[in-house]
Amino acid sequence: MNPTKSIDWLSLRADFPILDQEVHGHLLIYFDNAASSQKPRAVIDALRYYYEHDNANVHRGIHELSNRATIAFEAARERVAKFLNAKSADEIIFTRGTTEGINLVANSWGGKNLKPGDQILLTEMEHHSNLVPWQLLAERTGAKLVYVPVTGDEGVLDLSKLDQWLTPQVKLFAFTHISNSLGTINPVAELCARARKLGVTTLVDAAQSAGHKPLDVQALGCDFLAFSGHKICGPTGIGVLWGRPEILDSMPPYQGGGEMILTVDFFKSTYKKAPHRFEAGTPDISGVVGLHAALDYLDAIGRENIFKHDQELASYAYDRLSEMKGVRLFGPKADRVPAERQASSVGFGISNAG
Numbered sequence: 521m522n523p524t525k526s527i528d529w530l531s532l533r534a535d536f537p538i539l540d541q542e543v544h545g546h547l548l549i550y551f552d553n554a555a556s557s558q559k560p561r562a563v564i565d566a567l568r569y570y571y572e573h574d575n576a577n578v579h580r581g582i583h584e585l586s587n588r589a590t591i592a593f594e595a596a597r598e599r600v601a602k603f604l605n606a607k608s609a610d611e612i613i614f615t616r617g618t619t620e621g622i623n624l625v626a627n628s629w630g631g632k633n634l635k636p637g638d639q640i641l642l643t644e645m646e647h648h649s650n651l652v653p654w655q656l657l658a659e660r661t662g663a664k665l666v667y668v669p670v671t672g673d674e675g676v677l678d679l680s681k682l683d684q685w686l687t688p689q690v691k692l693f694a695f696t697h698i699s700n701s702l703g704t705i706n707p708v709a710e711l712c713a714r715a716r717k718l719g720v721t722t723l724v725d726a727a728q729s730a731g732h733k734p735l736d737v738q739a740l741g742c743d744f745l746a747f748s749g750h751k752i753c754g755p756t757g758i759g760v761l762w763g764r765p766e767i768l769d770s771m772p773p774y775q776g777g778g779e780m781i782l783t784v785d786f787f788k789s790t791y792k793k794a795p796h797r798f799e800a801g802t803p804d805i806s807g808v809v810g811l812h813a814a815l816d817y818l819d820a821i822g823r824e825n826i827f828k829h830d831q832e833l834a835s836y837a838y839d840r841l842s843e844m845k846g847v848r849l850f851g852p853k854a855d856r857v858p859a860e861r862q863a864s865s866v867g868f869g870i871s872n873a874g
């Protein structure tokens with residue numbers, strides 16, 4: 521990463537073949553990146569190369585192609601660990617996306633650790649993916665949901681009375697790093713530190729931050745973090761769950777099947793350690809290869825640079841929109857990134873968050 525290099529942002533358009541077309545008589549300008557981003561040539565080429573040269577199943581073949589596919593698959597795991605500054609690639613679980621990562625934690629960790637009377641702390645700005653899995657878990661376990669409120673139109677968390685909600689009854693605090701509807705950036709390290717003092721496990725939804733700013737799971741101090749490949753220039757159907765190794769190894773499997781077992785007999789099986797324990801069945805191998813290329817692409821630009829550029833665009837749009845009569849702006853004015861599904865991509869209305 522090179523935070524000081526100056527980027528010719530306009531020239532990056534040429535990296536995205538899909539932008540080379542007219543829609544409704546105009547050159548395509550794509551604003552819906554927060555929902556799903558377009559793919560640079562480097563990612564498309566990596567997928568194509570994989571299918572044309574290396575395609576085979578991973579971890580089970582003894583032939584050349586299977587070896588190559590396995591090497592590519594595990595190299596991507598190492599790359600994701602570097603992307604997140606994780607201590608080890610064993611902390612990286614490949615999932616279908618943020619949604620599956622959160623469901624994995626809710627089912628496996630939540631199913632094991634929650635009981636009636638326990639509380640799950642969320643915030644009022646969560647995406648449905650970081651809401652519904654906890655509702656299902658609460659119904660199953662008898663735990664209760666509690667919410668940190670969001671202040672008025674500025675759309676930031678009301679942390680003035682956090683102690684009121686973050687209590688010893690709370691077993692898990694799950695919150696978004698960056699809000700998809702408001703563009704708000706939450707103070708993750710501070711929230712995790714306060715939770716940790718009470719022994720509360722934390723999960724960070726990084727769906728909207730992974731492609732916008734550097735992520736360092738050690739500095740953030742969370743216990744779980746999930747993101748999706750398709751929002752950060754990677755393929756659809758691939759995502760990542762990072763987990764603290766001692767917690768991952770204490771969790772039961774999420775799904776059963778091939779690749780996650782050590783031994784199997786008719787009545788009992790034993791399971792591999794993380795991450796393989798949580799990757800039942802044939803994974804999305806090409807997705808993982810494409811994700812690797814996407815991370816390389818982003819880091820060649822530099823996530824510091826992307827973050828700075830985002831803030832400049834959001835701030836410019838915020839100022840211009842503020843000048844317009846009849847427009848009510850939601851989300852913070854400063855220290856924000858563009859949000860999802862708003863016409864100018866800066867967030868002047870609350871999306872349906874879904």
Ligand SMILES: Cc1ncc(COP(=O)(O)O)c(C=O)c1O
Binds near residue numbers: 616620727728748874
């Ligand atoms: C903040 C946030 N969390 C979670 C998700 C769900 O991501 P996915 O559908 O890729 O699992 C999204 C998608 O828009 C999001 O914006």
